[in-house]
Amino acid sequence: MSTSQTPVQYVPAKPAKSIKLVDESQAKTNLLGMTQAQLAEYFKSIGEKAFRSTQVIRWIYQQGVTDFEQMTNLSKSLRDKLSANACVIPPKVIHRQYSDDGTRKWVFEVTGGSLVETVLIPADDSKLNGRKTLCISSQVGCALDCSFCSTGKQGFERDLTAAEILGQLWVANASYMTDENDSLDNVDHSLWANNVTNVVMMGMGEPLLNYRPVVSSMELMLSDHAYGLSKRRVTLSTSGVVPKMYELAKELDVALAISLHAPNDELRNELVPINKKYPLEQLMAAARNYVFDVNPRHKKHVTIEYVMLDGVNDSNEHAEQLVTLLGDLPSKINLIPFNPFPHADYDKSSNNRIHAFSNILIDAGFVCTIRQTRGDDIDAACGQLVGRVADRTRRSAAWQQSIKDRENS
Template sequence: MALSLDLTVPASARPRVPAAVLAAPLAPAGEKPSLIGLDRDGLAEALASIGVPEKQRRMRASQLWHWLYVRGVASFDAMNNVSRDMKTALADAFTLEAPEIVSEQISVDGTRKWLFRFPARGAGRPVEIETVYIPEEGRGTLCVSSQVGCTLTCSFCHTGTQRLVRNLEPSEIVGQVIAARQRLGDFPDAATPAGAIVPSEGRLVSNVVMMGMGEPLYNFDNVRQALAVASDGDGLSLSKRRITLSTSGVVPMIPKTGAEMGVMLAISLHAVRDDLRDVLVPINKKYPLDELLAACRAYPGLSNARRITFEYVMLKGINDSLADARELVRLLKGIPAKINLIPFNPWPGSPYECSDWDQIERFADLVNDAGYASPIRTPRGRDIFAACGQLKSETERMKKSERLAADAVAQA
């Protein structure tokens, strides 16, 4: 039997939305906070803010949880076991809006890239980020962003050329997962778009990688809450073994990541010498290789079953020698690890070239012979600038293209 709540709450009786309703502190006057991204306690507090009696909150929070994270509904009207008055009270105070899809691009290989737009939340104007879906046989991986822009200025990364605007809220991080699943038909009663390339069976979004725009560990609290919601077994139910957080090496936060998130860890390494990594990944000047690798060796839960992934972009004549490969093996000795070799994905104005394929294979053979699983990550979505290191908001990409065109005219 469906449960319903007959509750009419006059506006004068509704207390203000509490700070724990996470979007509220940054929401401009008149902008409703989202329930997306809240955990059960946050949902209960949101219900309290509209006058739901304490003895009913736990049950009502469970109802909301189910509709948000199991059914993936986009409106309160779809909650058919919630009374009309309750729906009205919720809609007056909150929103369930997923990110606005500004554009969707589909690669020849089936990779999808969405340009999402979020409210300004103190940034002065609405902000944009990119999220990528990569379908493969047996799994579908969603590459999620944690910040609008980035502060790290890694020299091979297009995202690093966009200044940081702000952190994403838990609602905006979880919202990327929900929007992708809604669009792909990965919720009950939702339809997959005709012709979409998706896994032939199982979950269409089975894996999440925090490898999109931004440095997740510089937005630690919001990412932690978002991933706790995403990995809850009674909701979106993504296994922590299928969630990977990639960091450029924010060493003090690595132990906290293992202890408080418990997800798989990836290190954006890309060089085996401090002098080179200082250029490619400038955070290395603050946290050099010896400190970074010591933190990796001590990562909570590290084992052969929970290996750290070391990401290594292949740059022609820069970091792709066999001497580099041998030093990589030496550096990682004793760390349960795998190495992802990433052919460099070019972008306008980049100073680098991708290593020759024969050289990438020789590099991979040496690392594999040393006992590391080192797949060469085949570039996906290059034709729509959706590959590793290519993400950037469309507005910023257009600005850069215009600057490059102006420079070319000036030099002609």
């Protein structure tokens, strides 16, 4: 697609039709996760001016304040009204672990008792203000059932709300304001800062299958009134929900990552079953549309995620096929050593094999990195810890039974 066409005007994502996210325990409206447009509608619905939305957003995300009584630029009558009818409540932390290498991990209990997890990975834990990347979940479990993924074996329960998505970021920031053993109730707001510098939507679930809450959450991540993160520091990862990739290109400017993992349709059908519905030709066309969008605000490259599976997708031939597949698509390729989980059918490629694969891509002119394994001591790979904390799905039970049958045969 030519990039010389007349630029089109950027149109922000439309607010969701329903703006109320109810905290069931208190029957109050949870303001966490509402976009500025949604909050403005809420304030109008309670007889207040829409500009109050900007004030409250800044208190929640820039100051870390959840108690309306501490929002001192609001009138006393408004603070009382909000205290009686609204709340700011992130999902409940039921398990957390801090790794020796600086990685932090949380398991959250969301409405209905389901569990999701979030991982915070610092680039260098010796630097307090260094890069800190938060991997956020968008769904409880995942419906895509990729054959190498621990989360996929646990099945799919439901989508997360915007409050449950944004709450993961709120808790991660708050964790730097408390002692490791303290409750988040003891956050020192005078120390509050946006310590998370990068967000990747690549935790549990497929973000584009929970489209509107994910887009609303990313709007707040980018908003100068909320987290104010750079659009290059917010990344959405998809396994290839092609129609939503086109929709995202029209609505929001964030970095895009594609969970590819195979360079041909036959192998990708096996590893990433959604490929049967949206094969590689369609996926690559959607990726090129995202990069070469006629809107000049858009995108420099996509990140290609490729998990390295011993003897499955890691040969020199596979690397050469990947070079051909990507062609002129501006790409940064991230090779991911497989992180085994109990009863997985795959092994991790050797370091020598990963580097040989990488060299072929580099020689072809691609930027290629090998992901550093972090948080091994706290099961920081997606889905590992929550899979042990609770097993709630029929698919997981069926998978476990199939393992027993295989072992007994």
